[in-house]
Amino acid sequence: MTRLSQSFQTDRAALVAFVTGGDPTAANTGAILDALVEGGADIIELGMPFTDPMADGPAIQAANIRSLSAGTKTADILNIASAFRERHPTVPLVLMGYANPMTIRGADWFAEACVDAGVDGVICVDIPVEEDDSLGDALRAKDVAVIRLATPTTDTERLPEILNNASGFLYYVSVAGITGLQQAAQASIEEAVARLKAGTDLPVAVGFGVRTPEQAADIARVADGVVVGSAIVEIIAEHGADAAPHVKDYVKSLSDAIRSAR
Amino acid sequence: MWTESLPFAKRFAHMTKHDKLSNSFRNQPDERGHFGQFGGRYVAETLMPLILDLEKHYRAAQADPAFAEEFDDLLEHYVGRPSPLYFAERLTEHVRKEAPEGKGAQIWFKRDELNHTGAHKINNCIGQILLAKRMGKTRIIAETGAGQHGVATATVCARFGLPCVIYMGATDIERQKPNIFRMRLLGAEVVPVTSGSATLKDAMNDALRDWVANVHDTFYIIGTAAGPHPYPELVRDFQSVIGREAREQLLERTGRLPDLLVAAIGGGSNAIGLFHPFLDDPDVEMLGIEAAGHGLEKEHAASLAGGKPGILHGNKTYLLQDEDGQIDEAHSISAGLDYPGIGPEHSWLKESGRVRYDSVTDTEALEAFQLLCGTEGIIPALEPSHAIAAVAREAVKLDKDQIILANLCGRGDKDIFTVAEALGTEI
Numbered sequence: 001m002t003r004l005s006q007s008f009q010t011d012r013a014a015l016v017a018f019v020t021g022g023d024p025t026a027a028n029t030g031a032i033l034d035a036l037v038e039g040g041a042d043i044i045e046l047g048m049p050f051t052d053p054m055a056d057g058p059a060i061q062a063a064n065i066r067s068l069s070a071g072t073k074t075a076d077i078l079n080i081a082s083a084f085r086e087r088h089p090t091v092p093l094v095l096m097g098y099a100n101p102m103t104i105r106g107a108d109w110f111a112e113a114c115v116d117a118g119v120d121g122v123i124c125v126d127i128p129v130e131e132d133d134s135l136g137d138a139l140r141a142k143d144v145a146v147i148r149l150a151t152p153t154t155d156t157e158r159l160p161e162i163l164n165n166a167s168g169f170l171y172y173v174s175v176a177g178i179t180g181l182q183q184a185a186q187a188s189i190e191e192a193v194a195r196l197k198a199g200t201d202l203p204v205a206v207g208f209g210v211r212t213p214e215q216a217a218d219i220a221r222v223a224d225g226v227v228v229g230s231a232i233v234e235i236i237a238e239h240g241a242d243a244a245p246h247v248k249d250y251v252k253s254l255s256d257a258i259r260s261a262r
Numbered sequence: 263m264w265t266e267s268l269p270f271a272k273r274f275a276h277m278t279k280h281d282k283l284s285n286s287f288r289n290q291p292d293e294r295g296h297f298g299q300f301g302g303r304y305v306a307e308t309l310m311p312l313i314l315d316l317e318k319h320y321r322a323a324q325a326d327p328a329f330a331e332e333f334d335d336l337l338e339h340y341v342g343r344p345s346p347l348y349f350a351e352r353l354t355e356h357v358r359k360e361a362p363e364g365k366g367a368q369i370w371f372k373r374d375e376l377n378h379t380g381a382h383k384i385n386n387c388i389g390q391i392l393l394a395k396r397m398g399k400t401r402i403i404a405e406t407g408a409g410q411h412g413v414a415t416a417t418v419c420a421r422f423g424l425p426c427v428i429y430m431g432a433t434d435i436e437r438q439k440p441n442i443f444r445m446r447l448l449g450a451e452v453v454p455v456t457s458g459s460a461t462l463k464d465a466m467n468d469a470l471r472d473w474v475a476n477v478h479d480t481f482y483i484i485g486t487a488a489g490p491h492p493y494p495e496l497v498r499d500f501q502s503v504i505g506r507e508a509r510e511q512l513l514e515r516t517g518r519l520p521d522l523l524v525a526a527i528g529g530g531s532n533a534i535g536l537f538h539p540f541l542d543d544p545d546v547e548m549l550g551i552e553a554a555g556h557g558l559e560k561e562h563a564a565s566l567a568g569g570k571p572g573i574l575h576g577n578k579t580y581l582l583q584d585e586d587g588q589i590d591e592a593h594s595i596s597a598g599l600d601y602p603g604i605g606p607e608h609s610w611l612k613e614s615g616r617v618r619y620d621s622v623t624d625t626e627a628l629e630a631f632q633l634l635c636g637t638e639g640i641i642p643a644l645e646p647s648h649a650i651a652a653v654a655r656e657a658v659k660l661d662k663d664q665i666i667l668a669n670l671c672g673r674g675d676k677d678i679f680t681v682a683e684a685l686g687t688e689i
Binding site for chain 1: 303305307312458467470575589
């Protein structure tokens with residue numbers, strides 16, 4: 001059993017919480033990650049900031065800019081991850097981000113760094129299966145999960161290619177669009193989750209545009225995990241260095257809703 | 263008509279699987295869209311099925327004589343091709359005054375600035391809008407830097423009656439006001455992009471964000487030979503009309519091939535369009551000119567000279583970036599060259615050694631701009647002014663009977679405000 005597989009339970013959906021590392025500064029992120037855990041998040045997605053986050057909406061774009069403007073380096077993100085691993089030995093942490101910061105020193109270097117920092121998996125937005133060999137092989141060789149994305153445009157013919165060599169969980173991006181803007185209709189989510197689960201034994205987590213406890217509960221009734229990102233990042237934007245308690249309260253409202261959903 | 267009346271598949275026979283010559287420089291990319299280690303399809307999963315569909319439709323278009331016929335017809339009667347090949351006699355004489363005895367090559371220009379809309383960009387836009395039509399797409403988006411690609415895209419959208427949204431950096435909007443008005447006259451919506459450095463790369467980010475949210479009906483007309491496969495390939499193929507015409511025209515006029523080709527490079531579409539048809543002519547040297555901005559040790563836009571390989575905007579290529587892979591902001595006086603990356607085929611041509619790359623500063627480009635105005639009565643865009651500066655530099659090293667052929671890829675009307683400001687003149 002890996003930390004990731006243990007975090008998906010049969011009686012309820014897991015809460016996957018995203019924040020951008022180093023937002024508003026690298027010194028604040030540790031407390032914010034602790035607040036996610038205390039609020040009831042089961043899996044932490046730590047965003048690696050990038051100058052050109054093409055798949056992100058305004059909230060996470062701004063978080064990337066805040067982090068980089070504060071001087072956040074890749075080394076800071078890895079340090080945040082290692083420190084989290086020491087404080088929370090059982091909570092899975094995955095890195096999410098873009099190809100260039102992940103591969104600039106070589107895929108093997110990055111895989112090794114993930115292992116050293118206790119990172120359980122990696123979600124790379126702009127490396128589709130067609131380019132998997134530029135990062136996936138190195139991660140798999142070190143037993144770091146390669147978490148794949150499926151989207152509304154991923155058809156039945158393409159799905160097996162995405163599932164091949166996927167690990168950790170399958171992240172269903174429920175909206176064809178960028179992060180944080182709109183939410184998909186519940187019916188389309190249910191249909192998609194059923195289709196994905198027919199093709200894989202991996203847990204299926206659903207994200208993009210999830211904001212309210214009610215939305216989270218609706219998804220939790222049909223999926224193995226609920227991913228929330230932009231809404232948390234907006235709280236950090238509002239409260240800055242004092243965001244941790246606000247983040248904890250908000251995450252708790254999601255977590256409570258998810259726990260009572262089924 | 264000038265262009266060969268062959269379907270694209272025949273024109274680009276070197277690209278079909280069975281005809282690949284192992285010793286050719288013209289058989290890139292491979293089936294995965296890789297030019298050596300460069301290129302590829304580094305896009306979000308949402309876009310991946312669309313990119314694959316685009317490739318499928320492009321292959322079908324390449325094999326369809328009707329597609330090539332419509333492309334050629336529009337280039338001839340709408341764009342005004344073939345563009346002239348011009349011997350710049352007075353510029354040649356001027357350069358010879360500074361040259362050692364017996365030196366001072368003949369300077370020839372491919373006049374793509376005479377195209378409808380004033381630059382080479384329209385060649386590619388015609389090809390891509392025909393593809394959009396084949397794919398049944400009903401809405402067009404594009405990014406633009408100098409505004410030339412935006413104007414060309416708005417033009418073909420008006421011509422084909424499709425709605426058009428152009429993403430343009432707020433900084434670029436400020437320095438290219440005439441082109442904004444032209445785009446709006448042509449019916450396009452121009453969306454100012456304020457994120458990041460508010461220039462071309464940020465406009466491309468926002469265009470990609472629009473595309474990912476509107477995949478069902480939208481076609482993204484990328485303006486340069488970059489982005490995810492098959493864009494670098496298809497943009498090159500559409501722009502190769504420049505090199506094919508130039509080759510034929512120079513052979514007809516002088517009975518020989520050029521000794522040196524020169525073109526400016528931002529993303530590199532005019533350069534690859536000129537170079538590609540000559541890549542397997544071993545005696546033709548090629549020189550691509552990047553923008554050195556304030557100087558290579560300061561702010562510039564020379565990705566090959568000052569960058570290293572990385573992944574951005576769907577492809578792996580040379581990028582200006584820091585040690586963490588964060589993208590640096592580029593600088594050039596020319597908005598069209600102000601991009602921290604370069605098309606992947608150029609990265610490959612640099613590494614293979616087939617093409618030489620060098621750079622020209624803002625100041626040198628401004629001097630060359632004025633030189634061409636004064637010697638030839640041609641106001642060039644700031645982009646080819648970079649190539650012209652390099653032409654003058656190279657011509658003095660070559661013998662009098664040698665030939666330099668440079669691409670005059672755009673006209674300078676759009677740049678007069680920038681140039682006036684740089685020269686300290688009010689207009």
